[in-house]
Amino acid sequence: MSSLDAALGRALTTPGISGAALLDAVTGLSYAELGDVSASQDSCEIAEIARIRLTRAGAAGELENVIVTTSTQHLVTIQLPRQGDPLLLCATVDRERTNLTWALRELNRHADELLA
């Protein structure tokens, strides 16, 4: 099993996180995906729009995350800075089973392990 799949598998043990994918923030290439990841490709486009528009509007600093909330889910996209083009960790979070703060905390914890 690949080390990326294993790391995503650990992230999915968090209650309420039903799917996760690791994407390239520039090319949109999916490096690994597990569980419900139907929205991951769109997340990449949304993050790119947010990144470009925010810088154009004069926002300082780099994009950290984008959260899209529907009546049942949060689609959380966390940008993982690294040497070279950044990566995106996209996760589908069930609103019924967890809250956003907890999910973000857990995802950030697992994000650190992803590239180790």
Next chain:
Amino acid sequence: MTEGTKEPLPDSRNVPALLVALQTQQRSCTVVVTGTPGGAIHVRDGLVVAMETPGAPGVEGLLLRSGRIGEEAWSAVRAADTTHEHLAAELVHRGLVGAGELEVISLSALFDAAFALSLAVPDSWEVTDPVPTLYRNAGVTPERLLGEVSRRVNLLAGEPGSVAALARTRLRTASTARIPGIVGRLPARHQDVLATTDGRRTARDIAFTLGRGLFSVMIDLRLLLDRGLVRPHTPSTEQRPSTAPRIAPPAAAPSALDSTSLPRRLPGRHSAPAHRPHD
């Protein structure tokens, strides 16, 4: 040779068909593709694990040019594994790069090389024994590889053929990019691409310079082109060298020349004639 022991491959019309045939037979081999740019496709148990081509930076280029690992450390790893079969394991074992990070780099180089190879029709290809190469991934099916390549081409294409043309074009910074405040509002990676766009480099050259993928550089260049910050570099001397015309211009009236004939040097006189018709 692997060829003799395995069932023969059916005649493949193109490289994708060959890869599908190799997947069906679960072969481990290296497909050497000749052409411009040409390259090598490494197949293990029917799945594509690595591709190398001069058209895009490989794993080694991405690791070294981006400054992730130093030349000395890389030489030490290569010296430790002279067969080059366990380079990936050695890199991770020495703590030079994380296992997940190397997997990301390995996959991004694979898809990038596939994209670069797809921009030109190969001359020929040959299936050889597996050649050791640096990779760390579980392998990709030919279907996924082709699907991703066509997604990339569609993403960049304005009209047919424009993607290959964009990859070949030398680009230079447009004068609008020198207006204060414009460049500062671009994301850092666009600023890096802009800084390396000098009129001599193509998208491929920029990718090698920055240690990034060809496709990601082309995405950035397409955006910079759309915003008018870079433009194709067309040198004025491209049509033909600037030489004097070899025939007399037709506008010159022969009658006028006849009336004032060329000055004739007279014997015994070394100086030029006082009167020159063109003075």
